[in-house]
Amino acid sequence: MRSRSRHDAEFAEFMAARADRLFRSAMMLTLRRADAEDLVQTTLVKVYASWAKVRRAEDPVAYSHGILHKTFLSERRRRSSGEVPVGEQFDQADPDAGDPADRIALFEALGELAPLDRAVVVLRHWEDLSVVQTAEALGLSEAAVKNRSLRALRVLRAGLDDPHLNGAQ
Amino acid sequence: MSPHTHQSDENAGSLRERMSRSLDGLSVPGDLPGAVLTAGRRARRRRRLAATGGTLGVAALAVAVVWPLAGGADDPTPVGSPEGTTGWATSPDPGQASVPGATTSDPGVPTPGIPQYSEPAPGEAHGWWNRTARQMFAVLEERLPEDMTIEDAYPEFADQVGVLVVRTDSPVGRGTIELRLSAPGERSNDMRCEAYAWAWSKAERDLYNAECRELTDAGGEVVGRVISTDAREAGGQLRDHTVELRTEDGGIVSGSVANTVDEKWYPNSPASAELPPLTVPQIENLLRDPIWTTGES
Numbered sequence: 295m296r297s298r299s300r301h302d303a304e305f306a307e308f309m310a311a312r313a314d315r316l317f318r319s320a321m322m323l324t325l326r327r328a329d330a331e332d333l334v335q336t337t338l339v340k341v342y343a344s345w346a347k348v349r350r351a352e353d354p355v356a357y358s359h360g361i362l363h364k365t366f367l368s369e370r371r372r373r374s375s376g377e378v379p380v381g382e383q384f385d386q387a388d389p390d391a392g393d394p395a396d397r398i399a400l401f402e403a404l405g406e407l408a409p410l411d412r413a414v415v416v417l418r419h420w421e422d423l424s425v426v427q428t429a430e431a432l433g434l435s436e437a438a439v440k441n442r443s444l445r446a447l448r449v450l451r452a453g454l455d456d457p458h459l460n461g462a463q
Numbered sequence: 464m465s466p467h468t469h470q471s472d473e474n475a476g477s478l479r480e481r482m483s484r485s486l487d488g489l490s491v492p493g494d495l496p497g498a499v500l501t502a503g504r505r506a507r508r509r510r511r512l513a514a515t516g517g518t519l520g521v522a523a524l525a526v527a528v529v530w531p532l533a534g535g536a537d538d539p540t541p542v543g544s545p546e547g548t549t550g551w552a553t554s555p556d557p558g559q560a561s562v563p564g565a566t567t568s569d570p571g572v573p574t575p576g577i578p579q580y581s582e583p584a585p586g587e588a589h590g591w592w593n594r595t596a597r598q599m600f601a602v603l604e605e606r607l608p609e610d611m612t613i614e615d616a617y618p619e620f621a622d623q624v625g626v627l628v629v630r631t632d633s634p635v636g637r638g639t640i641e642l643r644l645s646a647p648g649e650r651s652n653d654m655r656c657e658a659y660a661w662a663w664s665k666a667e668r669d670l671y672n673a674e675c676r677e678l679t680d681a682g683g684e685v686v687g688r689v690i691s692t693d694a695r696e697a698g699g700q701l702r703d704h705t706v707e708l709r710t711e712d713g714g715i716v717s718g719s720v721a722n723t724v725d726e727k728w729y730p731n732s733p734a735s736a737e738l739p740p741l742t743v744p745q746i747e748n749l750l751r752d753p754i755w756t757t758g759e760s
Contacts, residue, residue, distance in 0.1 A: 302500065307651040307658050309496055318486040334491060335499055342503030397485035419478045447478070454481065 305345045309338055312355060316362055322416050323366045323409070325401050337362040359421055360431050363413050367432070403453025410434075411446040418443055483727075591756045592625050592644040592714055599627040599642055606749055610634055611740065617726075630724045636736020639721045639728075644755060647713035654678070654685045654709050671730055672696050678708070678747075689743055692730075699730030704739055706746040716755050718746045 316337060320330035341348050341358045351357040404412055410432070417428045418439070429439045594602075600616055607613070611633035625644040630637065651658065656675035671692035678687035687708040694701040703721035710716060720739040723732040741749070 303651065303653065304658070305503075306496070306500070307653060309499060310651065313491045313495065314489070317491045318482075318489050321486060321489060322482065331492060331495065335495060335502065338495075338499040339502045339506050342499060343506045396481065400481060400485045415478075420482050450478065 301345055304349060305342050308341075308349075308354065308358075312358060313338065316358065319359065319362060319416055319420060320366070322401075322404055322420065323363070323412055325405050333362065333366055337365055340365070356423075356427075359417075363417065363431060367409065367413060399454055403450045406449050406453055407446050411442045411449075414439055414442045415446045415450070590646055590712075590714070591710075592646040592649075594644060595624055596627040599625075599644070600629070602754055603627065603629070603640070603642060603749075606752065607631070608633065608741075608745070631740045633740055635738050635740055636722065637724050638736050638738075638740035639724055640740060641719040643715070643717045645715040645717070647710075650715055652709045652713050652715055654688045654707060656688055659688060659690060669697065671699075671701070678706075689747075691743070694730035697730060699732075700734035701728055701730050701732050702734070702737075702739055703728060704741070704743050704746060706743060706750055708747075708750050710756050712756075714756070716750045718750050720746060 313334065317330055317334045320333040320337075321327065324330045324333055337358065340361050348354050348357050404415070407415065413432060414428060414434075417423045417431055418425070423431065425436050425439050425443075428434075429436045432439070434442070596616065600613075604613060611631055614630040614632050614637070616630075617628040625646070626642070628639065628641045630639055654677065656677050659675050671694055673690060673692045676689045676691075677685045678689065680686045687706065690705045690707075692701060692703050701721060701723060703719060705717065705719040707715055707717040718741075720741045721728050721732075722734050722736045722739045724735045725732040
């Protein structure tokens with residue numbers, strides 16, 4: 295009983311600290327609030343169920359983000375449904391969060407990417423993972439990560455009209 | 464050598480800033496944590512049952528095979544151990560704190576008074592934490608070093624309760640001070656560095672070069688912690704200190720200072736001074752002032 299209470303308290307602390315960050319990653323992966331909520335919930339349930347293992351990991355945060363990405367890509371493989379056009383995606387977005395115009399532009403640009411390329415961009419440029427770490431997380435070679443990242447940034451540069459995004463890997 | 468290329472990579476930095484700007488403030492729905500806990504417990508039960516059922520199935524099969532060889536039901540050979548099915552039990556991890564410089568308390572001892580996340584925060588109840596930024600400002604101003612002035616306070620917090628953010632100037636340079644008063648149950652008051660470490664990824668800890676030190680009372684119980692970051696090793700400029708103290712009733716009084724006047728504190732936030740505006744002992748003294756928890760201001 296005491297163990298379960300401790301388990302829950304520890305996990306709750308972790309969830310309180312990380313849920314929003316996971317959610318923002320999920321938003322960039324799924325591009326739709328409802329899907330992002332589902333993805334985060336599924337991820338956190340998995341983390342909860344494996345908390346004894348997660349808490350012993352060298353980097354529990356990275357571990358949970360790894361679960362998020364694997365779940366996203368696995369869901370993508372299972373689902374046959376395509377993505378919803380960006381215009382339909384933000385009707386429920388929180389108007390107080392971030393800059394809505396920026397967000398729409400960013401999500402439109404991200405929507406041009408294949409899901410795996412999007413995952414590469416999120417891991418490399420949002421979660422600050424190195425090429426090696428990104429390759430490990432997604433089961434890709436380092437060369438594949440670099441290629442996908444270059445390609446994705448070219449697309450984003452065009453979509454965001456941002457000349458600074460000129461080829462970082 | 465840092466694995467974090469965005470420090471030196473203008474392109475990646477630009478994209479990251481764009482992402483931050485777009486997503487800042489986006490939060491999970493308020494009911495998600497409760498839903499996760501409910502679904503998580505269900506999932507854990509299912510997995511336990513599946514594991515137990517699976518092992519029992521194997522055991523039953525093995526017994527059926529073994530019995531004839533062993534001479535009957537009076538001499539069943541034990542097969543399979545139920546201990547093998549208890550992988551989900553959460554025995555305390557005797558591991559070490561994963562934050563550099565952290566001291567560890569015994570993680571095997573349950574920390575009393577850790578609130579459940581799903582407990583409603585008593586934000587509406589009256590208490591010492593119910594102090595507006597304006598009231599906190601008056602208290603803080605009286606207690607700052609004589610050579611320090613408050614340049615301005617963040618207006619968006621003026622009428623909020625329990626949070627104050629001010630920009631300061633002193634011979635040390637310009638900087639920012641943030642104070643927070645948290646009601647019992649509003650946040651987890653587990654002050655162990657281990658609990659703090661879970662909130663940061665290793666990449667973030669490396670990036671900020673964060674260190675955590677636990678503060679204990681006379682009985683050795685962890686009642687607070689000091690978290691300091693210094694991003695200079697990773698090419699940044701940010702240096703900050705945060706002190707968090709658990710109050711007797713389970714609330715938290717915390718203070719953070721940084722050597723930047725930027726609204727958000729990132730490793731590469733431009734430094735407005737070499738050092739944060741207050742030292743750790745100064746923050747501790749400020750927070751230990753009983754005025755914060757007596758409700759008198």
